[in-house]
Amino acid sequence: MSKLNKLKILKLEFNELSGELPMELGKLQNLLAVNISHNSLTGRLPMGSIFQNLDKSSLEGNYGLCSPLLQGPCKMNVPKPIVLDPHGFDNQMNPQRPGTESPESSSPSHHHRFLSISAIIAIAASFLIVLGVIAISLVNASVRRKLAFVESALESMCSSSSRSGAPATGKLILFDSQSSQDWISNPENLLNKASEIGEGVFGTVYKVPLGSQQGRNVAVKKLITSNILQFPEDFDREVRILGKARHQNLIALKGYYWTPQLQLLVSEFAPNGNLQSKLHEKLPSSPSLSWPNRFKILLGTAKGLAHLHHSFRPPIIHYNIKPSNILLDENFNPKISDFGLARLLTKLDKHVMSNRFQSALGYVAPELACQSLRVNEKCDVYGFGVMILELVTGRRPVEYGEDNVLILNDHVRVLLEHGNVLECVDPSLMNEFPEDEVLPVLKLAMVCTSQIPSSRPTMAEVVQILQVIKTPVPQRMEVF
Incomplete structure (x- = not known):
């Protein structure tokens, strides 16, 4: 700051600054206004420039500044306590030469006595700490031996006798x-x-x-x-x-x-197969899912996930929401399968984990794929958002072309930004869908597939949103 020769105004009030002002600030000859009030500054004001002509309001609130305009203690270079001053012991090892001794140095016995007491206290404290560490280690070792003995006894009892309650x-x-x-x-x-x-x-x-x-x-x-x-x-x-x-x-x-x-x-x-077969594996002669059935599948799946997330503590997380795990009954009511199976695994080995991510490519939330963030029920919300896009567009979450790869999530987001998102609706619907339902459903999918887990709604909120979307437009505002 001392090199800012053209600086004219310096306003530093209420910034919780501490320490001494650099003396070099007094060399800034172009300063016209300075306000350093209400900080924690100490020491002398810089010489020269405008600092010697400041009014009281520009300095008040700094109880350690030395100025005739201010009342209170003037905090100069006060020596630190010897245990905090890094050069304190050096000063004691190099006493002042004769002729330059201060009043304090006139009593060397007092000074040396203070040093010895500090050293004794430090040594005693270190000794006590070492004793404490040794004692705790011995106690822990004893406890571990006892626990190991108890566990061994229990294991031998369990293995040698058949339990009637097994x-x-x-x-x-x-x-x-x-x-x-x-x-x-x-x-x-x-x-x-x-x-x-x-x-x-x-x-x-x-x-x-x-x-x-x-x-x-x-x-x-x-x-x-x-x-x-x-x-x-x-x-x-x-x-x-x-x-x-x-x-x-x-x-x-x-x-x-x-x-x-x-x-x-x-x-x-479930006699009607899974959603995967209805969307991507149906025969050309088979009828496609109508919009009412697609919406029914979305709402029912959301309700099932909300039950898993909000009716159990800890919540039951599916980890693998995708159409092949959504089964359908005779009336196309959805039923979620394979929920909670991760509870049956002692751990997910590399084989199981790689197979899961390979089969769920496009449905896996970023935090679950990279395994670097805390995973919670929001990873199911992400998979549900991708499934919304599949049901509306009839496309897979990732499609490979000859020279490009289409990521459905990104594709729909771009169309939304350009205002022509209805172009991505499944052609098999033959334009037989209500725009006032499809558009908010697609927007809901974008929120559910947010890259930030905390930005995604809960499944209970998703259920409420879908129920509002199903409400006729004139009555939607009344719901709120």
């Missing part, structure tokens, strides 16, 4: 039955290629008749045993938690089958 293995456990019912000796005989209806990163799904009842089918997922919880008690606990998640827009988990070599999940069967 879940049954090798049996079909149904949550809605009074007792577990015996299954056939080799259930894998039912899981053949002919009954296979789907495959995912957690395992293969089969359509299986349950017992001798005609027409009663269930979906059985044969889990990949790698990294699945290896103890029946842990598996039973987590599956029963998922079994309590009952909602009209969730696939009901009915039971399970567990052996060390084979783990199966039994859930309700």
